[in-house]
Each structure stands twice: as C-alpha cells, then as structure tokens.
Amino acid sequence: MTTAAERAATIFRRPAPEKGIWSWITTVDHKRIGVMYGYSAFIFFIIGGLEALLLRIHLSQAESNFLTAAEYNGLFTTHGVTMVFLVIMPMGAAFMNYLLPLMIGARDVAFPRLNALSYWIFLFGGLFLYSGILFSGMAAPIGVEGVSGNLDPSDITRLGALPDGGWFFYQPNASRDFSPGTAVDFAALGLQILGIASLISAVNFIVTIFNLRAKGMRLLRMPVFIWMSLVVAFLLLFSLPIIAIALFMVTFDRQFGTLFFDATGGGDPILWQHLFWLFGHPEVYILILPAMGIVSEILPVFSRKPLFGYAAVVFAGAGIGFLGFGVWAHHMFASGITPAAQAGFGIATMTIAVPTGVKIFNWLGTMWLGRIRLAPPMLFAIGFLAMFTIGGLSGVTHSIVPSDWQQTDTYYIVGHFHYVLFGGAIFGIFGGLYYWFPKFAGRMLNERLGKIHFWLWFIGFNMTFAPMHWLGFQGMIRRTWRYHPSLEFWNQIVSIGAFIIALGLVVFIFNWVRSRRHGPIAGMDPWDARTLEWSIPNPTPVHNFSTVPTVHGLDEFWHRKYGEDDEGRPVRKDDADSYVARLGEEGNDPAVPIHLPNPTYFPFLMAAGLPLIGYGIIFHTSAVGKALIAIGVLLSLSALMGWATEPLEEGHHGPVEAH
C-alpha cells in the first residue's frame, strides 16, 4: 500500500501488461531482461559475423578489390567493437541476469528497476553506436574554428561512416586530424553509454550476490558461475571509470579542443594507451570469466562428479581478476616504455598463467574418471577447454618481450585472441545456451543438430584461426588491406573456415527456432543437475521459488537427490524422483501470495534520454544539437523523478497473486 500523496506524485498510470511489446518494455523481471540481453546480443553477433565474412571474402585474394581500404578499416574496427562490447559482454550479462537470482535462491536481483535500466541503456547505446554510419560525409563539430574537420573523400564508404582506428582507437590516429568525420565520436560516446549500462549492472549484481543469498548459501557454497560473476562485477566496477575518463578525454579533444593527446600542443598520446589498456586488460577477463563460470557448471553435471578443487577454482578466478589489473602494459611493449617496465609487466604477465593453469587442471580433474556424457553442452565445454588452453599458451608467449616485439601487429596476435575470445568465451557461452535452454524454454534443443553445430564450429574454428599463427610468423601484418601473394593459400583456408563457422551458426539458429516450438518437453531437471536453478519448474515461473530453499552445502540440489554408499560412491535416493516431481508441482503453485516488483515505464524513458544527449554532444555547435542535449537531460531527469516517487511494488497489484 502506498500513501495517496505518493500515488499522486506518479505521472503515468502504472502499467500492468502481461503480454505484448509493452510487457517487455516495462518489465523488471530479471528473467525477461536476461532474455532480452541474450537476443539483442545474438542479433549483434550476426551483424559482427557478417562483417567478419566480408573481411574474409576480401582477404581470400592477396590483391582483392572487393572492399576499398577505407571499408576494410571500418569493417575490422566495427567487427571488433561489436564482438567485444555488443556480443560477449551482453551475452555474459544475459546469463548473469537470468541465472544469478535462480542460483542463489532469490526471487529477483536487488534492484529490479536498475536492472531494466541497464538493459535499455545497453540497447540504446548499441543502436546509437551503429547509428553513426548514417552520418556519412559529415564533419563534426560543424563549423568549429581552428579544427580541421575536412573529410577526405576516400573515407566515404559504401557502408556509411565507419570508425576506422581499430577497437582500441589509438591516439593520435583517432584524433580529429587523422579521423575526421563523426564515426569516432559515435564510437566514443556509444562506448561511454554502454559503460554506464555495465556499471549499473555491476553495482546491482554485487549487491544481489552479497545480500540476496538464500539462508545457508554461504559465499563458499555459491556455484562457481556466481563467483565468476562477482569477480566480473568488481572488474567492471574498477575498470569502467578509467575507460570513462579516457573516452571523455577523446570526446573533449575531438569536440571541445582540449589537448590531452595532441603532441603538437604538449599532449601525450601514450597516456591514451595506458588508460585504454588499464581498462582493456581487465576487460579481457570480463569477457572470459563468465564463460569459465559456465564451463565450471557444465563439466561436473556431465561428468557426474563434483567440481574438482572448488575452492581452488574460486580463488584462482579471483586471483585472475586481481592480477588482471597489473599487466596492462604488455599490450604496449612495442610502444616505447622503459626496459624496467617491460621486464616488470613481462613477469606479471607470466604469473597470470598460474591461476589460469590451476583452473585448467581442475577442469581436467573434474572429468578424470567421471562418467562423461557427450551432450552438446559438454562438447562445447570440452571445446572451450582445448581452445582456451591453446589461446592461453600463445598468450604466455607475449610475456617474453623480444618475442612479443616480433609478434606485435601480426596475425599471430589475431590468432591468439580469437582462440581466447571465440574458442574460449563464445564456445563457453554456446555451451551455456545448450545447457540452460530447457530452463528458459521448457523444451529441449535437438541433440543431433547440436552435435553437428559443435563439429562444424570446432573444425571451422581451427581452420580459421590456427593458420593465422603461422601467417603472422611469416610476416602477415594485421589491419592491412593487402598482403604478399605468397600467403594467399593459407588465407584461403582461413576464409573457408570462416564460412564453415557461419554454416554452424545457421544450424544453431534453425535448431533454436524449431526447438522453441517443437522441441521435446524438458520437464524437471533434464540433466540431473546440481544447482538450485534446476529445483524449480521449466520454464521458470515468474516468482522463481515458491518457497526459498535453505542451503546446507555446495551442490545443494544434488545432495537432495543423492546419498552415498559404503564406499563413498553417490547413489540416487529411492525417493529422489518423487521428490523432484513434488518440487515441480509446488514450484508452480506457491502457498502464499508473492508480491513482485511492478512493471514500470521509467527505466526505458530514462535510458532514452542518453542517446539524445550523445547526438547533442556530437552536433553541439548547431542549435539542434543544443536542443537535443536539453531534451535528453530533461527526459532522463524527469524519468528519474517519476522513478523516485513510484514505489517498487504496489500492494495488491502484483503480477503473481496465487493462493
């Protein structure tokens, strides 16, 4: 119940749709938000993948004219930005959103409305970033004196205005002088907006994990995925403010004439590299740790053994996060930093292999002597393990400074980070999609199609990225539009591999769309799993848990189903099946009414103000730009006011009123 005055303070009638588009726009349900994150990221994955295919078509011939140089530069930049910020990061957020409350025994995250805000800011930020391509041939800020913003006609591409400095936007290449036009501005402000979304989720997830655990869910009883999410949230929390400052400096340099990175005015371009990689290296772990968490959930279930060395895996994950802040300059060995710094960062980089190695051996130990079932989630998890190990080992080679000088800016690096981010993060994420699909859809994905998908990807992936290592050693330089004809054969293999990956993705999409409607009903607990999210019906009911469980140990759900025989081997309890069936009935039918947070318009409206401010800043010299800033600020502020005066849940209008 709310006071009449509080009710009067709200501007709109409280929305309460349960179906249709408005129910999605106004939702604050962590599961729906997770699903929206997942689908949005998947669409960006397709876009980023198409960009990669265009690049590979071009590179299948040494002197191809399929793309112009400007188009090539634009495509590899947007491919990188898309895959890092609009695919892997939000995919991680999708899993965290959907699973975090379920795995710790909560009915939602700590701040459901902030959660919705994060998603909408992410979506608008991504759309804002891509909308930059529409402003082709425009030099901003329009009419600022003393700024050389004249567009080089060769920068205009058939694809619109694409940022072309690489995903790291090195200075001074990304300055107004060398990257005229608005493309870099859209990228810088778009990433800024995306950063706000990630920062809000980081705060939300940290508070959720610390505060909303079910009774008995001590920190060292949490599933590893929750631990990795916690580490990721802290990495985001401490690295995002740094990139925020760095991106503000770029925006100020480009828009308002500051001299941070302008060497002719006394500025320091190397400062950009330090700030970027001080964020950028933790970012690498932000991308990989959720996948490590997913794999740590899949391997025990499909090996039918508890995770080997749970505490070691957890602390190794935290150690990776901690060390991740001290190795950034290994991206800069060729940038002219002092020998002492090179030695220090080289050694620090080697030490990070230790916790990573601990994890790999723990995963292997989990599978050792297990009764392994090679279902698609397990295949992807094993694929992750193999590919990530290769990528990790090639990563360690960068810590040897003279060797790194040789590798810098060659395809060896491209091969390395695709092994970590595709073979690692993306394989892990797809393993997770196969594993938790029944949770989300209540149906099973087709296993045969899943296996076909896996093998297409496994073969295609290695064809695509393994040859890049030796191409790099043979002298093929990164980010160039032309290469020596003697390297053409392996480049063609690489391009064929890329299309095999695309074919695998088509199989996956077909499987997903068909199984969503026609897949076999999953029922309760299809994988004989270990964690709490499987102790409730599939698909998850709106209120998650009818009764919040009390936790007595690690792998709580498993121990409710399994006892031990005299030799310590797990034996399924006689009443396990009826117990699980009873959980299924109770799960859909709570004994007491459960009030959940009500839907609201305000997160959507507040997020909508940010891209308007972004457009305003880019065109701030014109009256339209100034007006856009004002409108954006007003929209966000008034939405915030409405939000602050609207209660989170309104008494008897909750969506779940079961009795």
Place this chain on the structure above:
Amino acid sequence: MSESTAPPEDEEVAHHDEHESTGVENRKLGMWVFLSSEFLFFGALITNYLLYFGREFEQGPTPSEIYDIPFTSVSSFVLLMSSLTMVLAHNALTRRDQGATRTWLLATAMLGSVFLAGQVFEFTEFIVEYDMTLSTNPAASSFYVLTGFHGTHVAIGVIMLLSLFGLSKRLGGLSERQHLNLELVGLYWHFVDIIWIVIFTVVYLLTATSGG
C-alpha cells in the same frame, strides 16, 4: 500527516527481497559499491592532472601559476560546511523534526550552490583575466575537466538535495522509505566533499607556484 506508521503488511505475503544476507540495506550497500567506483573515476582524472603538472608548454599559463588560493580556500570552506549541515539534516530527520530537516537540506543545497558559483567565478577569471582556456595546454585541459567533473557531481548533489526538500514540502515530511534516501544523498554528498579535499590539497595547494 503521520509518517511513523509503516505501510500495513499482510504477514502471509512474500516479497522478492525478503532479507539482506550481510545485514546492510540493499540500497546502502549499492551506494557504497558505486562510490568505490567513483574513487577510480576521480583517481584517473587527478592522475591526468599530475602527469601534465610541471611539464613545459609552448603556450601558458598553466593552472598552477594562476591559482587564487585564498579565494579557493574560502569556497572549499563553504563546501566543507555543507557536510556539517548535511549531518544536521540527517540528525533532524532521526529526531523526526521535519521542519529542521527541510531547513538543513536547503542550507546544504545553498552552500553547494555557493561553491558552484565560486567555481563559475574562478573559471571565468581564468579565461578572461589570464586567457587560459581548455585549449591553452594539456595542464589547463586536465584542470578544467577534473574540476568540471567535480562541479558536475556537486550540481547533481544539489539537484538531489532540492528534490528531497521538494518531496518533503509536498508530502509534509519524509517517510521511513525516504529516510534512507536522505542517508544515501548524504553519503554521496560527503563523498563529493572528500574528493574535493583531495583535489584542493593535491591539485591546488601542492602544485600552486603563486598566489598563496
């Protein structure tokens, strides 16, 4: 109207956030976590400034040559006093003295605005008198961006204070739920003050080469 009664709750109803495992209220923990991130934000800005401090530039002046330390000391004092009035506002609300709460909230917002006015004056003086703009040299750029972002934080704080004031005026007082909001605004406000103490010490006092 009475604010002491919590909304009547049916005991047989469950909610999405039934307890806090750490014993710290969700919103308060969230604010602390957010502020820890803000330290890195200002840390990066102050580092930028220190990086460019002491370098020679073709174009002058640099901020450290033209600081008006007595003036900034006064405005720093004003901002510090606003932390005191913030505490008094919180204290008044704990005593459920709604009138005094509003008075101290308004006083805090006013002191914050005086500080902001001082910053506007300082910027204007630097630009008009000394011809030091954003584009004069990187030291000037980092000074303006650092203190500008701090000023933006103060301005956001003033908006939050005035919102609480307006809400209290309109509802005839702040409810239990709003009590925590006031505490959160207080946390934020003290944070902004603490950051200013660091900025004033490190960026102004330690680097000033004149005017002191």
